[in-house]
Amino acid sequence: MIDVHYWPTPNGKKVTILLEELGLPYRIVPVNIGRGDQFTDDYLKISPNNRMPAIVDHEPADGGPPLSVFESGAIMLYLAEKAGRFLPTDVRGKYEVIQWVIWQMANQGPKFGERGHFSRVAPEHGDQSYAQRRFNDETHRIYGVLNNRLYDRRYIAGDDYTIADMISYPWTAGWKAQGIDLGEFKYFKRWFEELSERPALKRGMEASVGEVEDPASVSPEEQERRRKLLYNQRARPAPVA
Template sequence: MIDLHHVATPNGHKVSIALEEMGLPYRVIPYNLMKGEHFTPEFRRINPNNKLPAIVDHDPADGKGPFAVFETGAILIYLAEKSGKLLPTDFRRRGLALQWLIWQMAGLGPMHGQAHHFIRYAPEGQVYGIERYSKEARRLLDVLEYRLNEAEYLAEEYSIADIACWPWVRATRMIDIDIADYPAVQKWWLKINERPAILAGTGSKDHATPASYGQKRAQLTPEQWSNLFGERMLAASKGNPS
């Protein structure tokens, strides 16, 4: 059994979709980030970086007791190796899957994440931050568009690289990007959206418009701000969230 320490965000959905695709038994342990529920000593022993998601495998390959994995790229590789699924064995396809997975972890995720921050959470009027990260978000979608014009899937076959990118492409509606501007990406996204693991892993089959995805500009209380971006977040990394 695998414990999935989970939040229903693009990073959380990478892992829930992968677990569904791979047919690995898991139980969900949900967290409310706004309440700072991840700032416990128990969770810090699972993920010293204090972020979600993370997993604990109670039946790891070495048989030496529970094993925790954090960082979604590492989790996806771990699960693919455990299940023998969705990381190609062919030399070139495996190399492609790892490249695109790391591209997502180092580029698409963090840059789109910053665009979300400046558009949805930062105090209004942050023109430079919005422009900088919106441009980079679009540039990365151009890269994805280029790749998906030459290949059906990022590693030629469906893999953990596609799973890593898919939830972040879904979230572009929240940063004022219309995925229809990227036809190859849109085609790829819609095809993956039909997979049963998407519905099972995200809880909703979602072709929705931005309005139905949730409120665009988040209104945080001072306590929620502190947990997500402020003093309590900082104190947690020193092991003292109070």
């Protein structure tokens, strides 16, 4: 059994898409990142960067104790390798996929994430137009990278559907809110529409954490505690030896 420490965001959904595509049994362990679950001592042991997703594989291939992996790109590589699917084993095919997985982690995820962040900044924090322009442009550029890639390939890494596609898809599901005109990116659009019809991908996108708390039930003191915890995150002191 694989535990997926999860909250329903694009980074979390990458992992549930792959698990659904693989048909591997998994259990969702909610990490409510709005409440600060990512900062607990137990969670930091498996995900020291205080982010989700992370997994714990209770039956790793070496037969040893449970194995944990954090960073969604590493999780995708781990699960694909474990199952022997969606990651070629020949050197050229394998690195074709790996470079697009790393591209997603280093470009599409962070830049789209910052675009979303700066689009939501409250007015009392001042003029954000430089940052908004910067990350809107980057988002547009990145859609262009995908579109050009898909111009003469069915999937991101070539003829086969791989983890390179699964890791990029969830961040593009928000294309409308990201200000993207699909008419400008017709090869991307073809890929997006094909993937959107896959039943396993749909299940992964809909993976739920069950009932979530009603924001109205959170006291003003608790809201203040969460605001302090989540915004302006700075280094945590190292444990005293």
